[in-house]
Structures are given as structure tokens and as C-alpha cells.
Amino acid sequence: DIQMTQSPSSLSASVGDRVTITCRASQSISRYLNWYQQKPGKAPKLLIYAASTLQSGVPSRFSGSGSGTDFILTISSLQPEDFATYYCQQSHSTPITFGQGTRLEIK
Amino acid sequence: QVTLRESGPALVKPTQTLTLTCTFSGFSLSTTGLCVSWIRQPPGKALEWLARIDWDDDKYYSTSLKTRLTISKDTSKNQVVLTMTNMDPVDTATYYCARTYSFSWFDYWGQGTLVTVSS
Numbered sequence: 001d002i003q004m005t006q007s008p009s010s011l012s013a014s015v016g017d018r019v020t021i022t023c024r025a026s027q028s029i030s031r032y033l034n035w036y037q038q039k040p041g042k043a044p045k046l047l048i049y050a051a052s053t054l055q056s057g058v059p060s061r062f063s064g065s066g067s068g069t070d071f072i073l074t075i076s077s078l079q080p081e082d083f084a085t086y087y088c089q090q091s092h093s094t095p096i097t098f099g100q101g102t103r104l105e106i107k
Numbered sequence: 108q109v110t111l112r113e114s115g116p117a118l119v120k121p122t123q124t125l126t127l128t129c130t131f132s133g134f135s136l137s138t139t140g141l142c143v144s145w146i147r148q149p150p151g152k153a154l155e156w157l158a159r160i161d162w163d164d165d166k167y168y169s170t171s172l173k174t175r176l177t178i179s180k181d182t183s184k185n186q187v188v189l190t191m192t193n194m195d196p197v198d199t200a201t202y203y204c205a206r207t208y209s210f211s212w213f214d215y216w217g218q219g220t221l222v223t224v225s226s
Contacts, residue, residue, distance in 0.1 A: 001170050032211075034211075034212040034213070036154075036213075038154075042218075043203055043205075043216035043217065043218055043219055044154065044203075044213070044216060045216075046212055046213060046214055049211065049212040049214075050211070050212075055214075087153065087154055089154075089156075089212070089213070091207075091210060091211050091212060094159065094167040095156060095167065095168070095169050095170050096144070096156040096159070097156065098153060098154040098155070098156065099153070100153045101153045101154075
């Protein structure tokens with residue numbers, strides 16, 4: 001199975017900050033990497049697919065980059081509604097695997 | 108408009124078999140490239156993918172749970188069913204179904220159903 005490791009596990013930041021979250025795969029997954037945002041009590045929401053493509057309706061302050069084993073999710077200027085947990089997921093091969101999540105909290 | 112909705116028991120006893128149904132609309136699982144997966148999330152923990160069924164009836168399972176899982180579909184009813192045998196309290200989680208197109212990302216999710224395993 002491909003292991004997905006996110007860092008950090010939690011992060012405190014302020015409105016307006018630039019934030020980066022890293023996801024590392026245990027083997028190369030090309031660009032088969034997707035990012036989700038999850039708020040308490042809600043289903044995950046797709047933010048970015050294929051490493052860098054913004055899902056329709058997602059604000060442009062979100063961006064993704066990377067290929068192979070190392071990927072980054074960047075939020076350019078945090079807004080109050082961005083405080084949530086973020087997950088990466090590889091779709092390179094089954095079994096599909098997720099990262100352990102990064103909890104983004106208000107400082 | 109694509110929607111998915113999970114249904115099943117909220118409470119099961121240890122050793123029992125769990126049966127969950129995902130009822131969807133806005134797409135057909137007979138369409139080439141479309142797939143439905145089950146994903147779960149224990150309280151306060153990360154997402155865990157469980158199983159996937161494809162439009163051509165191919166099935167894939169979590170390595171650690173494959174001996175306990177069975178996924179099936181009823182295309183005429185727009186439903187995907189997941190059974191999990193020998194339930195244990197550690198299986199307490201919110202169970203989601205989600206759609207994938209062409210083995211890619213999960214673009215639509217159900218709202219999830221919380222299953223508690225307790226005697």
C-alpha cells in the first residue's frame with residue numbers, strides 16, 4: 001500500500017496568513033494527488049485534483065503543486081472559513097490511501 | 108444534480124454483520140468510468156478508504172479489511188451495498204459513500220452515517 005504522510009499534523013495561523021501543508025507519498029504517484037477540506041460534522045469537500053487543478057467553485061487562494069512523492073497545498077491568505085482539517089489522497093493505485101490530516105486552527 | 112445518501116443501522120452489536128446502502132441519483136453506475144467507494148472515519152480520526160466498485164463490476168478492497176468486506180451494486184436501483192462482517196467497537200465510525208470518475212478523485216460525497224458498535 002502507498003503510505004501518505006502529511007505535515008504538520010496541526011497548525012495554528014491567523015486570518016491573512018499564508019499557509020502550506022505538505023503531503024509525501026511512500027512511492028512515486030506522478031500527479032495522482034488530491035486535496036480535501038473537511039469541517040466538523042461534514043463530508044470532505046474536494047479542493048484540488050491532479051495535484052494542481054482547482055475544483056470548480058473553490059477560491060483561487062487555494063493552490064496545489066508537486067509531483068512524484070512530494071506535494072504542497074498552499075492557502076495564500078487565510079480566511080475565517082478556511083479553518084478546517086485538510087486531507088491528501090492518492091489515486092495512483094488501489095488501495096486508495098489518505099494522509100492522516102492537518103488540522104488548521106485559529107491562532 | 109448528483110447526490111448520494113448512506114443508510115443503515117445506527118447501532119450494531121459486536122460480531123454482527125453491518126449492511127450499508129448507498130443510494131445515488133444524477134448518474135448511472137453503468138456509465139463507463141464511474142465508480143462508487145466506501146470510506147469511513149472514526150470519531151476524531153482520519154479518513155480510511157474501504158472498498159470500490161466500478162461500472163464494469165470490478166471490485167477493490169482495503170488490504171487490512173478485505174476479508175471482512177463485500178461490495179455490490181444494483182444498477183437498476185442506483186444502489187451500492189457494503190457488508191462488513193464481525194463488527195467490533197473499533198469499527199465505530201461515520202461511513203461515507205463517494206463517487207469517482209475514471210479512478211480519480213472523489214467529486215461527490217454522501218453526508219455520512221454514524222455507526223456505533225456496542226453491546
